[in-house]
Amino acid sequence: MSIIMNEYLNRDRLQEAIWFSLKKIDFAKETFKTTFPDHASVDNVYPETENVKGWNQGFWTGMLWIAYELTGNEEYRKAAEMQIPTYTKRVVEELTVDHHDMGFLYTPSCVAAYKLTGNEEAKKAAMMAADFLMRRYHEKGEFIQAWGKLDAPDNYRLIIDCLLNIPILYWAAEVSGDRKYDETALKHFNTTAVHIMRENGSTYHTFYFDPETGKPLKGVTAQGASDDSCWARGQAWGIYGMMLTYKYHKSDIAMERFKKITDYYIGLLPQDYVPFWDMIFGDGSGEPRDSSAAAIAVCGLLEAVKYMQGEERKKYLTYANKMMASLVDDYLCWGVDECNGLLLHATYSVPHNSGVDECNIWGDYFFMEALIRFVTENKWELYW
Numbered sequence: 523m524s525i526i527m528n529e530y531l532n533r534d535r536l537q538e539a540i541w542f543s544l545k546k547i548d549f550a551k552e553t554f555k556t557t558f559p560d561h562a563s564v565d566n567v568y569p570e571t572e573n574v575k576g577w578n579q580g581f582w583t584g585m586l587w588i589a590y591e592l593t594g595n596e597e598y599r600k601a602a603e604m605q606i607p608t609y610t611k612r613v614v615e616e617l618t619v620d621h622h623d624m625g626f627l628y629t630p631s632c633v634a635a636y637k638l639t640g641n642e643e644a645k646k647a648a649m650m651a652a653d654f655l656m657r658r659y660h661e662k663g664e665f666i667q668a669w670g671k672l673d674a675p676d677n678y679r680l681i682i683d684c685l686l687n688i689p690i691l692y693w694a695a696e697v698s699g700d701r702k703y704d705e706t707a708l709k710h711f712n713t714t715a716v717h718i719m720r721e722n723g724s725t726y727h728t729f730y731f732d733p734e735t736g737k738p739l740k741g742v743t744a745q746g747a748s749d750d751s752c753w754a755r756g757q758a759w760g761i762y763g764m765m766l767t768y769k770y771h772k773s774d775i776a777m778e779r780f781k782k783i784t785d786y787y788i789g790l791l792p793q794d795y796v797p798f799w800d801m802i803f804g805d806g807s808g809e810p811r812d813s814s815a816a817a818i819a820v821c822g823l824l825e826a827v828k829y830m831q832g833e834e835r836k837k838y839l840t841y842a843n844k845m846m847a848s849l850v851d852d853y854l855c856w857g858v859d860e861c862n863g864l865l866l867h868a869t870y871s872v873p874h875n876s877g878v879d880e881c882n883i884w885g886d887y888f889f890m891e892a893l894i895r896f897v898t899e900n901k902w903e904l905y906w
């Protein structure tokens with residue numbers, strides 16, 4: 523009997539979803555050998571891209587590592603390893619490394635390679651990525667700047683997504699023994715935890731500081747509907763991100779923020795447990811969904827229940843099961859042959875009119891992560 527799956531999620535159905543997803547990956551890996559799926563699909567087909575810009579290549583390599591872990595099949599390991607030199611080249615030649623997404627890029631790819639196989643090249647590349655991320659830390663304000671030139675007043679801000687970038691610093695501290703990585707990540711985390719959440723548990727996407735004094739200024743959106751709304755994927759980054767720092771530091775504020783952010787999120791979910799792209803939209807709005815937010819949230823909930831008991835554990839576990847059942851039944855691209863992704867109906871950015879109601883590669887990655895979490899009874903060792 524499963525301690526992680528309840529009546530909402532059927533084990534056979536989950537297994538079918540795994541085999542189906544692996545078949546899709548088998549098909550996609552014929553195309554993406556040392557190239558990568560672009561961040562979002564076009565008509566449900568990912569265009570090919572190189573590992574020279576953007577923030578999303580690591581997710582494809584991460585999917586190959588999860589496929590390897592699920593099956594033990596060396597073909598997946600070889601496919602993932604074939605991509606590692608592109609990550610080395612990227613940090614050595616400094617190809618678009620001036621942003622905070624070094625964790626998204628290097629954790630599911632190179633940190634995973636090192637953790638699973640002891641790959642030294644991958645370890646070195648990931649350590650270099652961690653060093654690039656460290657350079658973006660500002661003492662004034664105590665945060666890691668997400669985008670743009672350092673100190674540029676219009677970019678003197680942190681963003682909620684970075685909660686998933688800082689685990690590479692926790693990892694770097696562990697493997698190097700140098701506490702500076704951990705201290706910096708924790709300072710950034712605390713600044714985020716204090717400022718990114720509103721009283722009601724909703725979150726800002728980005729938060730500005732005064733470049734002269736470091737004083738907190740205001741929350742502003744980049745990918746949400748408005749500055750005072752709540753971007754659904756941002757909320758999901760908050761759910762999982764709080765737990766990733768909790769994993770390393772067991773900090774009270776991380777757990778407290780996790781519960782408030784999650785309760786706000788689940789309180790506004792539509793009937794099928796997959797949010798629209800901004801939490802202001804509900805059933806009947808006709809707005810696009812973001813299935814990737816749901817996949818991220820499932821991983822966050824499954825991480826959280828490791829530290830919970832009784833009714834509280836049951837509550838979050840039940841939501842994780844319901845969300846996953848909905849993704850498996852209604853969002854996985856069953857029967858859509860002309861699709862090289864996994865989850866339909868994800869949304870990258872409505873304000874930028876980019877990747878709306880498409881597959882996106884992090885949605886696919888976190889769906890695979892959710893699958894392996896369920897099938898291993900939540901014993902899967904995290905790459906993060």
Ligand code: GLY
Pocket residue numbers: 683745755870
């Ligand atoms: N980290 C960028 C995004 O979630 O769109």
